[in-house]
Amino acid sequence: MVLCPVIGKLQHKRVVLASASPRRQEILSNAGLRFEVVPSRFKEKLHKASFATPYAYAVETAKQKALEVAGRMHQKDLRAPDVVIGADTIVAVGAMILEKPVDKQDAYRMLSRLNGKEHSVFTGVAIVHCCSKDGRLDTEVSEFYEETTVKFSELSEELLWEYINSGEPMDKAGGYGIQALGGMLVEYVHGDFLNVVGFPLNHFCKELARLYYPPRPADLRRVRHDSIPAVDTFENLSDSEAGGADPGQSAKGGRGGEQADGDRSQAPRALDAALNGADSRPRFPTGLLELMDGFKASKSREVGLECWPCGRLWDPAALLAGQQVDGGPQDTSCLQGRPGLPMADHADQAGVCWGSWSKCHPPPPKVLFTACKLKLFDVLKDQGPLQAVDVARKLSTCAGRTEQLLDVCAALGLLEKTRRGYSNTEVATLHLVSDGEHSLQGVAEYNDAHVWGVFTRLGLAVREGAEQTRGALGAMEEERLSQSRELTLQFMRAKHSLSKLTAHHVATAFDLSRFASACDLGGCTGILARELAQEYPRLQVTVFDLPEVTELSGGFQRGGRQTERIRFVPGDFFKDSLPEADLYVLSRMLQDWPDDKLHKLLSRISSSCKPGGGLLVAEAAAEEEGASQSPRLRTLSAGQPRSPDEHRRLLQRHGFQDVRVARAGDLLCVVLGTRAAP
Numbered sequence: 001m002v003l004c005p006v007i008g009k010l011q012h013k014r015v016v017l018a019s020a021s022p023r024r025q026e027i028l029s030n031a032g033l034r035f036e037v038v039p040s041r042f043k044e045k046l047h048k049a050s051f052a053t054p055y056a057y058a059v060e061t062a063k064q065k066a067l068e069v070a071g072r073m074h075q076k077d078l079r080a081p082d083v084v085i086g087a088d089t090i091v092a093v094g095a096m097i098l099e100k101p102v103d104k105q106d107a108y109r110m111l112s113r114l115n116g117k118e119h120s121v122f123t124g125v126a127i128v129h130c131c132s133k134d135g136r137l138d139t140e141v142s143e144f145y146e147e148t149t150v151k152f153s154e155l156s157e158e159l160l161w162e163y164i165n166s167g168e169p170m171d172k173a174g175g176y177g178i179q180a181l182g183g184m185l186v187e188y189v190h191g192d193f194l195n196v197v198g199f200p201l202n203h204f205c206k207e208l209a210r211l212y213y214p215p216r217p218a219d220l221r222r223v224r225h226d227s228i229p230a231v232d233t234f235e236n237l238s239d240s241e242a243g244g245a246d247p248g249q250s251a252k253g254g255r256g257g258e259q260a261d262g263d264r265s266q267a268p269r270a271l272d273a274a275l276n277g278a279d280s281r282p283r284f285p286t287g288l289l290e291l292m293d294g295f296k297a298s299k300s301r302e303v304g305l306e307c308w309p310c311g312r313l314w315d316p317a318a319l320l321a322g323q324q325v326d327g328g329p330q331d332t333s334c335l336q337g338r339p340g341l342p343m344a345d346h347a348d349q350a351g352v353c354w355g356s357w358s359k360c361h362p363p364p365p366k367v368l369f370t371a372c373k374l375k376l377f378d379v380l381k382d383q384g385p386l387q388a389v390d391v392a393r394k395l396s397t398c399a400g401r402t403e404q405l406l407d408v409c410a411a412l413g414l415l416e417k418t419r420r421g422y423s424n425t426e427v428a429t430l431h432l433v434s435d436g437e438h439s440l441q442g443v444a445e446y447n448d449a450h451v452w453g454v455f456t457r458l459g460l461a462v463r464e465g466a467e468q469t470r471g472a473l474g475a476m477e478e479e480r481l482s483q484s485r486e487l488t489l490q491f492m493r494a495k496h497s498l499s500k501l502t503a504h505h506v507a508t509a510f511d512l513s514r515f516a517s518a519c520d521l522g523g524c525t526g527i528l529a530r531e532l533a534q535e536y537p538r539l540q541v542t543v544f545d546l547p548e549v550t551e552l553s554g555g556f557q558r559g560g561r562q563t564e565r566i567r568f569v570p571g572d573f574f575k576d577s578l579p580e581a582d583l584y585v586l587s588r589m590l591q592d593w594p595d596d597k598l599h600k601l602l603s604r605i606s607s608s609c610k611p612g613g614g615l616l617v618a619e620a621a622a623e624e625e626g627a628s629q630s631p632r633l634r635t636l637s638a639g640q641p642r643s644p645d646e647h648r649r650l651l652q653r654h655g656f657q658d659v660r661v662a663r664a665g666d667l668l669c670v671v672l673g674t675r676a677a678p
């Protein structure tokens, strides 16, 4: 879809709309934007007379609304969202600004002023890019306004009062809502209709296009060659066009690199840092991981562990143990009085239901795994764009099936399909080609070869009522341990590539310079240890992991000065004494363990930790309490993510105090507690 590239630029960011207006929410969600709603508490009381124009007032109000939300969210969990959108709509007759009426008389005064005349509707919009660094909030604001002219018909007093008595005018700027009854008052509209409704979507997309796709001389040249009219609209921009679709260039560095360069030239500073970073770390590819990992949740859905219509979860361990669960899968109360609705419709309402999809189509994760296994993204990186027949020839596969595979990959946002053929999207270039610095092929390979099977068997176990109490991860861990060296290596490659994306965020979520030594329990290939050693020049780091893992960790080391301060110690943290350290670290270790193991591990750490020492925990985080919960988080792990408060309580329960919580990257919650004197 042509509009996707612009809105899609916000896809992997945490976007917040600082407005309670349901109309704005509807416009933006209809456009495919995913966002949270945090209404601003900024009081709309700027001194109107101090603004030279009505729109200057609207823009300033929009900006203050967005900044208030960014500041409040940053203060609350020390991490602001990536983008906050603020908007303010006003109606102006000449220089006079009409906002929302305070009562019916006020509504009457406003509507009488508009009666039979033209007026202007202005919406000021502020897009605030946020960046939290060292506990400070850095913001960059892009702002604009849109004006639409509206003419009211000559309206009788009677009609005006009838409209006022309908109650509609009361929460609307200028005292009318064009999208509902108020539409009857309007003779004509010149300009963007949605601007009058409350949000100028078209201008917003153009603004995103300006921010994310700055024009470059090469693009202009190419447009002339291709004889495509150079129209100043976001509709012409796709990733391929903005990044340069020259196949020669694409073969050299991939569009990811080119795109980054293009963005870097004009994107705001905070945004630039977030996108590319001083250290060129990419954004956390949430959507892609959701695709690779989401089947864990969907497999649970298939066997009824999660009710997909309402998203209610049942404890898998309880089901595995054959216990009766209140309101089990047959309970249809969650269908909210509409039990007759077909399953697919409920699935739609609940988001994705791969469980039911998998019965008739290849499920999306399998499509992705197959494409990786065939090295499809490698071929397109080196030789794309390619037509389906050419891809099939290069992969030695059936042309018809290959085309289907390519089309599903395009629908999943992994490929782009244009007249010239298929090519990798930015996310595929970054994460799905085999030799990329940030390749997640290891995750795809391990999930395909191993995890998929484990979760399928988990489903069978539940259907057959097997008496198992282990969590899914426990089953996987034990299976891995009893199997081959190749499987362990595969597992390590998967964890290694994921950790590469998160380690820096974990290491820098708090200032850890007060600690002289750290022990990363379950530290696997030592990626986080390396990042810690790099960030804190006097820190000595121990990586503690099972012997079969530490034995193979050598193959993942890159050398470098900080390596001298890192040592690998083999052991089992449930049985062996833990190495001494000022700071213990658990990264992505807690979520999947059943409760008894979790508490055993925490209590062993608590006993080893000296008073004043620390425990740092990093996990995928549930959204803050009260915010609308995103189903995507549930799919990132077999277990259910805990909220920041649950993490805090967990550490407190095991003797840690002054527990602080920070968000790191897109989805991680990092918690630091200090061991109290026993």
Ligand SMILES: C[S@@+](CC[C@H](N)C(=O)[O-])C[C@H]1O[C@@H](n2cnc3c(N)ncnc32)[C@H](O)[C@@H]1O
Binding pocket: 477, 495, 496, 498, 499, 521, 522, 523, 524, 525, 544, 545, 546, 549, 571, 572, 573, 574, 586, 587, 588, 589
């Ligand atoms: C989910 S991975 C997390 C790896 C790493 N911390 C990260 O953030 O990517 C779990 C790690 O814990 C290790 N592990 C599991 N059971 C263990 C045990 N009993 N003792 C020590 N390490 C263990 C695994 O070998 C693996 O490296």
